[in-house]
Amino acid sequence: MSSIRARLTTSFATALVGMMVVFAAALWGARRASSYAELQRAALIQADLLIGVIRQAQRNGQGLTVVGDSAVGAVFPAALQSMLDDVPGYSLVLGKDGRFLYFSPSVRRFSLDTLTRFQEAALARAGSAGTVITMGNRRWLLVTRAPPGDVPALSSVTVALSTRSGDLALSEVLGTMLVIAPLLLVVAIGVAYAIAGRALQAVDRMINEVEAITDGRSLHRRLAVEGAGDELGRLAVTLNEMMERLEKSFAALRRFTADASHELKTPLTVLRADVERAMSPTTARGDRLVALEEALAETRRMSDLVDSLLTLARADEGRFDLHREPVALEPLVREVFETAVILGEDAGLAVSMPALEPVMVLGDPTRLRQLFLNLVTNAIKYTPRGGTVELTLTRSGRTIAFAVRDTGIGISASDIEHIFERFYRADRARTRRVVSADGQGIERGGFGLGLAISQWIAEAHGGGLTVRSRYGRGSIFTVTLPFPDESEAGTPSALQSAQTAVRQEARSAT
Numbered sequence: 001m002s003s004i005r006a007r008l009t010t011s012f013a014t015a016l017v018g019m020m021v022v023f024a025a026a027l028w029g030a031r032r033a034s035s036y037a038e039l040q041r042a043a044l045i046q047a048d049l050l051i052g053v054i055r056q057a058q059r060n061g062q063g064l065t066v067v068g069d070s071a072v073g074a075v076f077p078a079a080l081q082s083m084l085d086d087v088p089g090y091s092l093v094l095g096k097d098g099r100f101l102y103f104s105p106s107v108r109r110f111s112l113d114t115l116t117r118f119q120e121a122a123l124a125r126a127g128s129a130g131t132v133i134t135m136g137n138r139r140w141l142l143v144t145r146a147p148p149g150d151v152p153a154l155s156s157v158t159v160a161l162s163t164r165s166g167d168l169a170l171s172e173v174l175g176t177m178l179v180i181a182p183l184l185l186v187v188a189i190g191v192a193y194a195i196a197g198r199a200l201q202a203v204d205r206m207i208n209e210v211e212a213i214t215d216g217r218s219l220h221r222r223l224a225v226e227g228a229g230d231e232l233g234r235l236a237v238t239l240n241e242m243m244e245r246l247e248k249s250f251a252a253l254r255r256f257t258a259d260a261s262h263e264l265k266t267p268l269t270v271l272r273a274d275v276e277r278a279m280s281p282t283t284a285r286g287d288r289l290v291a292l293e294e295a296l297a298e299t300r301r302m303s304d305l306v307d308s309l310l311t312l313a314r315a316d317e318g319r320f321d322l323h324r325e326p327v328a329l330e331p332l333v334r335e336v337f338e339t340a341v342i343l344g345e346d347a348g349l350a351v352s353m354p355a356l357e358p359v360m361v362l363g364d365p366t367r368l369r370q371l372f373l374n375l376v377t378n379a380i381k382y383t384p385r386g387g388t389v390e391l392t393l394t395r396s397g398r399t400i401a402f403a404v405r406d407t408g409i410g411i412s413a414s415d416i417e418h419i420f421e422r423f424y425r426a427d428r429a430r431t432r433r434v435v436s437a438d439g440q441g442i443e444r445g446g447f448g449l450g451l452a453i454s455q456w457i458a459e460a461h462g463g464g465l466t467v468r469s470r471y472g473r474g475s476i477f478t479v480t481l482p483f484p485d486e487s488e489a490g491t492p493s494a495l496q497s498a499q500t501a502v503r504q505e506a507r508s509a510t
Helices: 004-059 078-085 112-123 164-199 201-213 231-279 285-317 329-347 365-381 450-460 492-509
Strands: 068-070 073-075 090-095 100-103 131-135 138-145 154-162 325-328 350-356 360-363 388-396 399-406 433-435 441-443 464-470 474-482
Touching: 004 078, 004 090, 004 138, 004 154, 004 164, 090 112, 112 131, 112 138, 112 154, 138 164, 164 201, 201 231, 231 285, 325 329, 325 365, 329 350, 329 365, 329 388, 329 399, 360 365, 360 474, 365 388, 365 399, 365 450, 365 474, 450 464, 450 474
Parallel strands: 073 100, 350 388
Antiparallel strands: 068 073, 090 100, 090 154, 131 138, 138 154, 325 360, 388 399, 399 474, 433 441, 464 474
C-alpha cells in the first residue's frame, strides 16, 4: 500500500499536469487568435492601400476604362497597373460586371488550380473577418474589402496572406511548452514530495508515540499538541481524550476484575470448606446440616452477584428492555415501606414515611420496586441501632421525587463521587461487620453493585439518582422521575384511568 506522502505527490502531479495542459491549450488558442488577428489587420491594410491607389488615380483623371483583355482577365491602363504592381502581396480586384480587373504579380504566378481556387473564394466574398482556406498545399487567410461608393467600377478587393508565419509562431510556443513543461513537472514533483514529507513528520511522530502508548502500560502518557488550531492539533487532542477514556476504562476493568474475583473467592472458599465438612465421615449429622445450610447461603449469594452482573452487562449493551406502563407509585411505595418496617425492626431502627402523595409515572413497576428497595435496604444496612430511616414521595411541577433519609454512618466527601461505581464501597464501610453503640454487631452484606443498578434504573426511566451526605451524620438518596404526558402514556384514556385509580385509592386510604 502506498504511503500518504506518495499519494499526495501523485495527486499533486496529476493536478499539475492537468493545469499545464489547460494552460498550454489556452496559451496556444490565445497566440493563434493573436497571430490571425495580426494577419487580418495586415491584409486589410493592403486591401485599403490598393483601393487608395485606384481612388487616387481616378482623382488624377486616370479613368478605369479597360483597355484590353489578357489571359487572366481584364487589364487596367498601364500606368494604373504599374502602380498597383508596386503593392506587394497576393491580391485581385473584382469589377461590378463580375470580371476580375486586376491580379497582382504574385497571383499571376499561381498555377491554374490555385488561381481557380483563389477566384472562387473571392467570388464567395469571404468578408472582412477573414477566412482560412487551403491553396496549393498551403493555408491562406483571405480578406475581402468592399470599396467606398466613390469608386463605382469596383465590386471588391481580395487579399490573401499565407498563415505560415502564424503557424510558425504557434509551433514555437508548442515546442517551448514541450521542452519546459517536463522540467517544471519534475521540479514541482520534487518540491511537493519534500513538502508532503515535512508536513507528515508530525503524523509520523504521532504514530510512534501512539504505538508506544498502546502497549497497555503507558496509557497515562499523552501526545504533544503542536498547533492546537490546525487539523493535526485537533487530532492530537482527540486522541488524548480517547486515551484518557481508555485509561479510565482499563482502570475500571482491572478494578472490576479484582473486585469480582475477591467477591467470588470468599464464598467459593466457604462453599468448599462446608462441602468438605459435610462429606467428612467424622462430621455429626447436625453439623452436616449446618454446613449444607451455609453452603446454600453462599450459593444464593453468588447467584445474586451473577444476576447483578448480568443486569449491568445487558444494560451496558442496551439489550435490557423496560416494560413501560402507567404505574401508580403510592401503592408501590407503601409496599416498599412495609418491607422497610420489617427490616427496621430486625435492625432496631425506626422507619417512617411522613409524606406520600398520590402520583404516577410511566415505567417498569418491577424495576422501580427494585430501585426503591435497593435504597431502603442500603439505608437500613448502614444505620446503627437506634437510628431512623425516613421515606418520602412528593411531586414538584413535572418532577416526582422519592427520597430516603437515614441517620447512618454517612459518606465522606472523598468517597461520595465514587459510590455509584461498580464494586465500590467506601473504605470505612467495606467490612462485613461493624459494632453499634450497644456493642452488638451488624452484618453488612452486598457487593457494591446496588447503587450502580439503581442509578441505571433511574436513568433508564428518564430520571436520575442523587445523594447528599455528611460523614457521621447520615445520607439522603433522592430519585427524580418525570411526570408523564398524555402522549407518553400511550392513550389519554390509559393515563386518565390510571390517575383516577390513584385518586380513588388515596381517598380510600384517608
